[in-house]
Amino acid sequence: xxxxxxxxxxxxxxxxxxxxxxxxxxxxxxxxxxxxxxxxxxxxxxxxxxxxxxxxxxxxxxxxxxxxxxxxxxxxxxxxxxxxxxxxxxxxxxxxxxxxxxxxxxxxxxxxxxxxxxxxxxxxxxxxxxxxxxxxxxxxxxxxxxxxxxxxxxxxxxxxxxxxxxxxxxxxxxxxxxxxxxxxxxxxxxxxxxxx
Amino acid sequence: xxxxxxxxxxxxxxxxxxxxxxxxxxxxxxxxxxxxxxxxxxxxxxxxxxxxxxxxxxxxxxxxxxxxxxxxxxxxxxxxxxxxxxxxxxxxxxxxxxxxxxxxxxxxxxxxxxxxxxxxxxxxxxxxxxxxxxxxxxxxxxxxxxxxxxxxxxxxxxxxxxxxxxxxxxxxxxxxxxxxxxxxxxxxxxxxxxxx
DNA sequence: CAAACTGTACCGAACGAACGGTATAATGTC
DNA sequence: GACATTATACCGTTCGTTCGGTACAGTTTG
Numbered sequence: 001x002x003x004x005x006x007x008x009x010x011x012x013x014x015x016x017x018x019x020x021x022x023x024x025x026x027x028x029x030x031x032x033x034x035x036x037x038x039x040x041x042x043x044x045x046x047x048x049x050x051x052x053x054x055x056x057x058x059x060x061x062x063x064x065x066x067x068x069x070x071x072x073x074x075x076x077x078x079x080x081x082x083x084x085x086x087x088x089x090x091x092x093x094x095x096x097x098x099x100x101x102x103x104x105x106x107x108x109x110x111x112x113x114x115x116x117x118x119x120x121x122x123x124x125x126x127x128x129x130x131x132x133x134x135x136x137x138x139x140x141x142x143x144x145x146x147x148x149x150x151x152x153x154x155x156x157x158x159x160x161x162x163x164x165x166x167x168x169x170x171x172x173x174x175x176x177x178x179x180x181x182x183x184x185x186x187x188x189x190x191x192x193x194x195x196x
Numbered sequence: 197x198x199x200x201x202x203x204x205x206x207x208x209x210x211x212x213x214x215x216x217x218x219x220x221x222x223x224x225x226x227x228x229x230x231x232x233x234x235x236x237x238x239x240x241x242x243x244x245x246x247x248x249x250x251x252x253x254x255x256x257x258x259x260x261x262x263x264x265x266x267x268x269x270x271x272x273x274x275x276x277x278x279x280x281x282x283x284x285x286x287x288x289x290x291x292x293x294x295x296x297x298x299x300x301x302x303x304x305x306x307x308x309x310x311x312x313x314x315x316x317x318x319x320x321x322x323x324x325x326x327x328x329x330x331x332x333x334x335x336x337x338x339x340x341x342x343x344x345x346x347x348x349x350x351x352x353x354x355x356x357x358x359x360x361x362x363x364x365x366x367x368x369x370x371x372x373x374x375x376x377x378x379x380x381x382x383x384x385x386x387x388x389x390x391x392x
Numbered sequence: 393c394a395a396a397c398t399g400t401a402c403c404g405a406a407c408g409a410a411c412g413g414t415a416t417a418a419t420g421t422c
Numbered sequence: 423g424a425c426a427t428t429a430t431a432c433c434g435t436t437c438g439t440t441c442g443g444t445a446c447a448g449t450t451t452g
Contacts, residue, residue, distance in 0.1 A: 021301040232415090
C-alpha cells in the first residue's frame with residue numbers, strides 16, 4: 001500500500017483540526033493504522049504526513065485548476081470550470097481550505113513557503129486568464145488576487161455561519177464578476193477577446 | 197492587576213498559534229507570568245483565557261465597528277471608518293483574525309457559537325447600513341456577507357503572501373464597491389439616500 | 393521441493409518530553 | 423495581620439517518537 005492511500009483521511013483530519021490539533025492518536029484512529037505503522041509509511045513523522053498531503057494537493061491544483069485555466073476556450077468558461085471544481089473539493093463550502101489552516105499553528109514556519117507557492121501559482125493562473133480576456137497586467141493581477149480572496153473569505157464565512165450558501169453564491173457569481181468591466185471606478189471597458 | 201492586562205499578549209499568541217499551538221509555556225513566557233500566576237488570574241485555564249480575549253474582542257467590535265456603523269452620517273463614510281479601524285487591528289494585513297483562527301483546532305466546538313455570533317453581528321451591522329443606502333433587504337444582506345468575505349479573504353491572502361497590500365487594497369476599495377450599483381448583473385441602481 | 397533468506401506491512405509497549413493543571417509555602421503590599 | 427500575588431515543585435496525562443518483534447509474501451539457494 002503506497003502512502004498516498006492515507007491522504008484522504010489525513011487531509012480530512014488536518015483540515016478540521018490543523019497541524020497541532022491533529023494528534024497522532026486521532027491520525028491513528030482515522031487511518032486505521034497503529035502509531036508505529038504510521039512511522040513505517042511516514043518515517044518523517046507528522047511533518048512528512050503534511051508534506052505528503054501537500055504534494056497531493058499540489059498535483060490536484062495543477063490538474064484540476066491550473067491546467068484547466070490554461071486550456072483554450074472562453075475565459076469565462078474556464079473560470080466557470082474552476083468554480084465547479086472548487087465546489088467539489090470544498091464540498092459546497094462545508095470544508096475548510098488546508099492551505100489557509102496551515103497558516104497558523106506551531107508548524108507555520110515549516111510549511112509557509114509551500115503554502116505561499118500554492119497561492120502564488122493559483123493567483124498567477126487566474127491573472128493569465130484575465131490578461132487573455134483583455135485586461136492589462138496590473139488590473140488582471142489585482143482581480144486574480146481578488147478571486148482567491150473571495151474564495152478564501154467565502155470559505156471562512158461559510159465555516160463560521162455553518163452555511164454553505166455564501167460560498168456557493170460567491171462561486172456562482174465569480175466568473176462574471178471577474179470579467180465585468182464596470183466595478184472599478186475610472187476603468188474603461190477593455191476590448192474583450194475570446195479564447196486564445 | 198485585572199486579567200484584562202494580559203489580553204494583548206494572549207491575543208497575539210492565539211492569533212499566531214491558534215488554540216492548540218498556544219501552549220501554556222508560550223503563554224507563560226509571553227505574559228511574563230508563571231503557570232501558578234496564570235491560574236490565579238484564569239482559574240478556568242486556557243479556555244478562560246480565550247474567553248477573556250473573546251470578551252475583549254466583543255467589546256472592541258461593538259465600540260469600534262458596530263456603534264460606528266450605526267451612527268448617523270453618509271453610509272459610505274461609515275464604511276470608510278470601519279475600514280480604518282480594521283487596518284489598525286489587523287496591522288495592515290500583517291495580523292490574522294482570531295475568530296477565523298478559532299474555527300479550526302481541537303477547541304473548535306467550544307468556541308464556535310461565540311465566533312458565529314461575532315460574524316452574524318458584523319454582517320448584520322453592515323447589512324443595516326446598506327439598507328439605509330437604498331438597497332433592498334436581500335441585496336443588502338448579500339453585500340454585507342460579501343464585505344466580511346472580502347475582509348477575511350484578504351487577510352488570508354495577505355498572510356499567505358506575506359504582503360499586506362492585498363488587504364490594504366481591499367480595505368481601500370471596499371466602501372465604494374459595496375455602494376456601487378452596477379457590479380451585479382441585472383441589478384437596477386437604487387435611489388441612493390444619504391445619512392438617516 | 394524445501395530450507396533459508398529478504399522485504400514489506402504492521403503492532404504492542406514503552407520512551408522522554410511536554411502538556412494542562414494544582415498543590416503549598418513564601419513573598420510583597422496595604 | 424490580611425490579602426493579593428507569586429515561585430517551586432509536583433501531579434497525572436498525552437504528546438510525538440522509537441524499539442523490538444510478529445506475520446506473511448516472495449525470492450533465492452541447496
